[in-house]
Amino acid sequence: MKGRDTLLALLIPAVILTIWYVVSETGIIPVYLLPHPGTIFHSGALYIFGTPGQGPYAGRFLNDFIASLGRVLLGFSIAAALGIPLGIMSGRVALVNRLVSTTINGLRAVPGICWLPLAMIWFGIGIKTTVFLVAMAAFFPIYLNTLTGARLIGPIYFQAGAMLGVSRFRSIFAILIPMAMPNIIAGLRLGMGISWAYLVLGELTGVPNGLGAVIMDARMLGQIDIIVVGILLIALIGRMCDRLLFFAMRLCFKSAKRLT
Amino acid sequence: MTSLTGKILKAPDESRKSFLEIADLSHSFAGNGRDRRILNHVSFSIARGELVCLIGQSGCGKSTILNIIAGFLRPTSGHCLLEGKSVIGPGPDRCVVFQEDALFPWLTVRENIAFGLKSGSLSLKGHFEEVDRFLELVDLQGYGDYLPREISGGMKQRVALARVLIRSPQLLLMDEPFGALDAQIRENIQELLIKLWQKGSQTILFVTHDVQEAIALADRVLLLEHDSRQIREELVIPLDRPRDRGSEMFQAYCRQLRQGL
Ligand SMILES: Nc1ncnc2c1ncn2[C@@H]1O[C@H](COP(=O)(O)OP(=O)(O)OP(=O)(O)O)[C@@H](O)[C@H]1O
Ligand SMILES: [Mg+2]
Numbered sequence: 001m002k003g004r005d006t007l008l009a010l011l012i013p014a015v016i017l018t019i020w021y022v023v024s025e026t027g028i029i030p031v032y033l034l035p036h037p038g039t040i041f042h043s044g045a046l047y048i049f050g051t052p053g054q055g056p057y058a059g060r061f062l063n064d065f066i067a068s069l070g071r072v073l074l075g076f077s078i079a080a081a082l083g084i085p086l087g088i089m090s091g092r093v094a095l096v097n098r099l100v101s102t103t104i105n106g107l108r109a110v111p112g113i114c115w116l117p118l119a120m121i122w123f124g125i126g127i128k129t130t131v132f133l134v135a136m137a138a139f140f141p142i143y144l145n146t147l148t149g150a151r152l153i154g155p156i157y158f159q160a161g162a163m164l165g166v167s168r169f170r171s172i173f174a175i176l177i178p179m180a181m182p183n184i185i186a187g188l189r190l191g192m193g194i195s196w197a198y199l200v201l202g203e204l205t206g207v208p209n210g211l212g213a214v215i216m217d218a219r220m221l222g223q224i225d226i227i228v229v230g231i232l233l234i235a236l237i238g239r240m241c242d243r244l245l246f247f248a249m250r251l252c253f254k255s256a257k258r259l260t
Numbered sequence: 261m262t263s264l265t266g267k268i269l270k271a272p273d274e275s276r277k278s279f280l281e282i283a284d285l286s287h288s289f290a291g292n293g294r295d296r297r298i299l300n301h302v303s304f305s306i307a308r309g310e311l312v313c314l315i316g317q318s319g320c321g322k323s324t325i326l327n328i329i330a331g332f333l334r335p336t337s338g339h340c341l342l343e344g345k346s347v348i349g350p351g352p353d354r355c356v357v358f359q360e361d362a363l364f365p366w367l368t369v370r371e372n373i374a375f376g377l378k379s380g381s382l383s384l385k386g387h388f389e390e391v392d393r394f395l396e397l398v399d400l401q402g403y404g405d406y407l408p409r410e411i412s413g414g415m416k417q418r419v420a421l422a423r424v425l426i427r428s429p430q431l432l433l434m435d436e437p438f439g440a441l442d443a444q445i446r447e448n449i450q451e452l453l454i455k456l457w458q459k460g461s462q463t464i465l466f467v468t469h470d471v472q473e474a475i476a477l478a479d480r481v482l483l484l485e486h487d488s489r490q491i492r493e494e495l496v497i498p499l500d501r502p503r504d505r506g507s508e509m510f511q512a513y514c515r516q517l518r519q520g521l
């Protein structure tokens with residue numbers, strides 16, 4: 001069953017790759033628009049495994065990867081650290097919700113990209129701008145999903161907790177968070193996905209390293225193969241981060257393991 | 261029939277030392293711009309060790325009374341005294357088996373039962389044994405590691421029962437706990453409850469809308485009337501346990517109670 005699922009998941013990528021191969025081989029799409037898969041494979045291998053002297057991008061991957069991952073994790077952590085507690089409070093305390101919901105929904109209506117110019121003025125070009133954008137974008141799905149999860153918990157569970165001797169404060173950890181866990185995880189996963197999108201946006205502004213920076217750099221030098229390599233790597237890493245996040249949550253929380 | 265009516269007492273027996281005393285309890289829920297009165301000067305009392313059934317039509321306020329006694333709800337007016345002390349919130353002396361399923365879905369049967377013990381969690385050897393003892397008590401040995409979603413409705417209610425019994429509360433509040441079960445299982449669990457009650461020293465207030473269930477379980481049945489929103493009748497059931505549901509007397513009590521409804 002598991003093997004069949006994996007095969008099924010790989011079906012579409014395999015079909016795309018085949019079509020891509022055919023259109024490149026036959027010249028239907030010229031290679032200056034979309035490089036041949038073989039070229040991509042070669043450039044990718046050089047980018048990841050090469051040593052610096054071998055070409056302009058050879059061997060830079062590890063540095064870029066670490067830089068980007070650090071920015072994503074930092075921004076994502078900030079978003080989670082703000083989004084989860086605020087979501088819980090808004091979901092359970094009507095007063096808090098009334099206080100913050102207008103503001104937060106107003107901010108949410110602003111497309112994330114609008115913050116870019118402002119962030120560049122505030123933080124200059126570099127890691128801070130990127131982290132700010134990532135945190136800003138990841139905050140909303142985390143906040144909103146946590147809020148929904150917290151709000152949906154029936155009063156009966158808190159009553160059951162109270163009668164079983166759980167104090168109001170402890171019930172946040174003993175009842176509220178486990179009950180809201182499926183929603184919290186959904187929010188975190190959405191937030192993680194959007195983090196990678198905004199990472200690239202933040203890195204397009206001229207930071208020296210990072211996966212987004214490489215893509216931008218390659219565009220200026222006309223290295224379309226590196227652009228495609230960058231895109232593929234981000235897709236792959238984004239997917240892996242999502243799986244890792246899910247796995248880590250299930251490992252750390254009983255409720256995550258049993259309710260999702 | 262007339263010989264039975266002698267058992268009806270219009271006023272609670274004053275001589276009985278009351279363990280739980282409900283005095284002049286009224287409650288209104290705000291809704292649609294005006295208050296809806298759900299309980300209207302309800303009074304009754306329960307002695308220590310008694311098993312009392314509270315019966316009434318759906319929506320007459322049975323759960324509301326239970327919620328007030330449990331301390332989940334503050335009454336609009338009136339008193340609820342437990343051993344002479346006013347109930348102001350949930351406390352370790354009272355536990356509820358809810359009408360709906362209220363087990364924690366992310367905890368196994370065993371963890372649900374141990375939840376009330378806390379302070380040290382399951383890892384303690386002593387706790388583990390105690391939880392197993394209660395699992396056995398409600399006839400669920402072997403199901404300790406199941407999640408609530410993996411067991412049947414009847415089993416869930418037995419877990420809910422074990423989870424409160426392990427705290428040995430003085431007063432057990434049960435809100436139509438077996439309402440969703442089929443007749444056979446229901447009778448089995450009722451017998452189980454009687455057995456547990458006879459062994460322990462609990463006082464039980466058992467809410468139901470099923471006449472048979474009330475007669476099968478109760479020392480005394482209180483009838484909460486929908487229209488007046490008061491306790492209208494009180495029926496003492498002096499039958500010996502275990503009670504034979506087919507017997508003439510049992511049926512007579514059922515008829516009598518049904519007339520009251
Ligand atoms: N939180 C609430 N807010 C407003 N009205 C409520 C609330 N809880 C209960 N009510 C109303 O109070 C009345 C009594 O409700 P309650 O749940 O006590 O009935 P019940 O006797 O337990 O009924 P059932 O046998 O169906 O469980 C109902 O008409 C219900 O609409
Ligand atoms: Mg009810």
